[in-house]
Amino acid sequence: MTTEPQDASRARTREILDQVVKATETQYKENPRKDGIRATAHRILNSALSFQDVINNAVKFDPTGYASSAWAIVSLGLTMAKNHADLRDALLDSSGYLADLLSRCAFIEDQFFRDSGPLRQNTQKDRSIIRAYVAILQYSAKVRRVQESGTGEKIVESITDGASTQLAQLKRSIEEEESLLHRWLLLDEHLHRKAEAEEILSQIDKLAVNIQKMHEAVAMLNLPFVEGALFDSFMDQNEDKCLRGTREELLQQVQDWGRSGDRGIFWLSGMAGTGKSTIARTVAQAFKEHGVLGASFFFKRGRGDRSSAAKLFPTVVKQLAIHIPQMISGVQKAIDDDPTIGGKSLEEQFKRLILQPLLAVNQGQAVSSAVVVIDALDECEPKEDLKTVLALLAKVVTATGTAIRFFLTSRPEQRIRFSFEQIGQTLYQSIPLHTVDDNVIKHDITLYLTNKISEIQQNPEYNLPPGWPGEAQIEI
Numbered sequence: 001m002t003t004e005p006q007d008a009s010r011a012r013t014r015e016i017l018d019q020v021v022k023a024t025e026t027q028y029k030e031n032p033r034k035d036g037i038r039a040t041a042h043r044i045l046n047s048a049l050s051f052q053d054v055i056n057n058a059v060k061f062d063p064t065g066y067a068s069s070a071w072a073i074v075s076l077g078l079t080m081a082k083n084h085a086d087l088r089d090a091l092l093d094s095s096g097y098l099a100d101l102l103s104r105c106a107f108i109e110d111q112f113f114r115d116s117g118p119l120r121q122n123t124q125k126d127r128s129i130i131r132a133y134v135a136i137l138q139y140s141a142k143v144r145r146v147q148e149s150g151t152g153e154k155i156v157e158s159i160t161d162g163a164s165t166q167l168a169q170l171k172r173s174i175e176e177e178e179s180l181l182h183r184w185l186l187l188d189e190h191l192h193r194k195a196e197a198e199e200i201l202s203q204i205d206k207l208a209v210n211i212q213k214m215h216e217a218v219a220m221l222n223l224p225f226v227e228g229a230l231f232d233s234f235m236d237q238n239e240d241k242c243l244r245g246t247r248e249e250l251l252q253q254v255q256d257w258g259r260s261g262d263r264g265i266f267w268l269s270g271m272a273g274t275g276k277s278t279i280a281r282t283v284a285q286a287f288k289e290h291g292v293l294g295a296s297f298f299f300k301r302g303r304g305d306r307s308s309a310a311k312l313f314p315t316v317v318k319q320l321a322i323h324i325p326q327m328i329s330g331v332q333k334a335i336d337d338d339p340t341i342g343g344k345s346l347e348e349q350f351k352r353l354i355l356q357p358l359l360a361v362n363q364g365q366a367v368s369s370a371v372v373v374i375d376a377l378d379e380c381e382p383k384e385d386l387k388t389v390l391a392l393l394a395k396v397v398t399a400t401g402t403a404i405r406f407f408l409t410s411r412p413e414q415r416i417r418f419s420f421e422q423i424g425q426t427l428y429q430s431i432p433l434h435t436v437d438d439n440v441i442k443h444d445i446t447l448y449l450t451n452k453i454s455e456i457q458q459n460p461e462y463n464l465p466p467g468w469p470g471e472a473q474i475e476i
Contacts, residue, residue, distance in 0.1 A: 016071045020099065021045060023075060044074070044096045050103045074099045101136065135173035221321065221328070222335055223314040223342045223353070226305040230319070231284040231296040231373060242282040243451055246444040247275070250431065254283050254407065258292060258371050263429045264397030264405050267420060269412040270433030276409040280375035283407055287371045294370025294404065295319035301379040309385040313349040314342045316372060320354070324368050330357025346385060350392040359399060367403040377410035387419045394423040 028041045074095045228235035242251065257266050270276050277298065287293040295316040300306040321327045334341055334352040341352055361367050380386050393406050410416050412432055420428060457464055 013071060016075055019075045020071060021049070044099045046103075050106075071099075071102060074102070098136070105136070221318055221331055222339065223318055223331075224305075224311045225318055226297070226311050226315045228303065229297045229299070229306050229315055231281050231298055231375075232288075236281075236298065239281060240278050241285060242275075242278055243444075243448055245447050247279060247282070249440065250279065250436065251282060251286070253431065255286060257429065258287060258290075258405060258407075261402065261405070261429065263427055264400075264402045265393065265423075265428035266405070266407045267428050267430040268407070268409045268433065269416075269430060270409075271411060274433045276433070277375050280373055280407070280409050284373040287373070287407075292369050292371050294323045294372050296373040297375070299374070299376040299379040301376075301381070307379060307381050309346060309380050309389055311342070312374075312380075312389065313346065313353055317353045317357075320370060320372070321357075323370050324358075324361060326361040327357040330360045346388050346392065350395075355392075355395060355399060358396065358404065367400055369403055369405075371405045371407055373407045375409045377408055378413055378416060383415065386416065387422070390419045390423055394427050397427050 024041050024044045028038070227233055230236075254266060254268075257263075268276060268279060280298070284293055284296045296319070297312055297315055298306065305311050317327070317331055321331055331353055334356065338344070338352070341349060344352075358367060377386055377389070380389065393408075396404050397406070412434075420430070453469065456462060457468060
């Protein structure tokens with residue numbers, strides 16, 4: 001809050017600045033050689049308006065009234081220009097010089113002295129700006145004394161004569177101080193940037209430490225984990241993803257659903273060999289690149305733990321806890337309460353390891369958006385577990401809205417369709433691959449074959465003739 005003297009000083013300075021602006025406008029309107037004084041008028045107006053911005057924004061401003069005294073000399077010079085046509089240009093130039101100088105000093109003080117921290121404080125810099133103000137005030141005081149003595153010609157001389165003692169001394173002092181101040185400000189800015197750089201690096205270091213602690217905390221979760229079930233596992237590293245340019249419309253639909261779909265489950269169904277797993281890997285990779293992949297689990301018949309739902313939820317929660325670290329304490333509590341939780345029934349695992357930790361997070365803060373990709377549900381054994389898994393996933397969607405989403409693939413078997421119908425159509429959307437337009441399928445197959453044939457052509461082991469096998473041979 002400003003004090004009354006500061007308010008009075010601010011008001012007085014505003015009044016004088018208004019006088020300067022009006023006097024400048026008048027000089028410009030009345031002078032027949034507008035081109036000759038336009039630059040000077042622009043300089044004075046810009047300086048006065050800039051100074052107004054500073055005093056409007058500064059909490060404390062000019063309690064001594066020195067600034068208003070200096071601006072009064074600018075106003076005096078502009079007023080005298082009316083009565084001394086022969087010296088009008090010199091009076092305007094001198095007034096412009098002083099106005100520009102005052103606005104520069106005010107800007108520097110406002111930018112580098114207001115709310116400056118310890119790093120930005122510099123005694124030499126402080127003294128430099130003070131000396132600049134002292135020079136301005138000494139000049140203003142001398143002109144004011146001449147004015148009060150009533151000797152008009154001396155006033156004109158003191159304001160206009162570049163070789164006069166007052167004005168010449170002011171310019172010399174200011175040039176020296178501005179040069180010195182410029183060097184200090186460059187150093188100040190350099191030191192400030194160093195501090196900013198250090199702060200950025202410190203934040204990165206803290207983030208790295210937090211991430212490391214988070215991974216360590218997840219690693220401490222004593223739960224079974226099926227490493228080969230992840231979409232990017234070592235075991236599946238040679239499995240295909242969608243070739244660029246294929247399945248474009250479908251993949252875009254999935255991405256749109258992942259961002260803003262109003263249903264928490266997306267079910268992609270298709271017969272064996274229609275590319276469901278390839279699409280699922282592509283979708284998982286895309287969600288990972290966008291930072292929203294919470295977890296993945298790819299069932300595979302005959303591959304041990306990958307063909308069973310027994311370790312599905314422990315595997316999912318260890319991935320999900322990395323994406324939503326607020327879950328970790330809840331999961332750890334479940335393990336502490338029951339160290340054998342990883343071997344309990346699907347419903348018990350789900351409730352203690354996933355649902356309760358998520359609900360605990362949801363009560364305190366918003367749950368981070370995450371998509372869980374589960375491929376080949378039809379290969380989950382025993383078959384009865386599939387119905388249980390779907391019902392439990394639906395509970396997550398009901399509890400968290402669309403914060404946690406599930407992208408699921410399977411064959412369109414009757415028992416699976418029935419299980420989806422049981423959870424309610426308001427919770428999921430589905431796309432059967434057999435409904436994809438024939439022209440789209442033809443385009444994708446042609447593109448795939450062309451790409452694979454090109455790979456064969458370029459393999460020196462086959463020693464094939466140029467142009468093999470010919471476009472006619474790969475028409476569909």
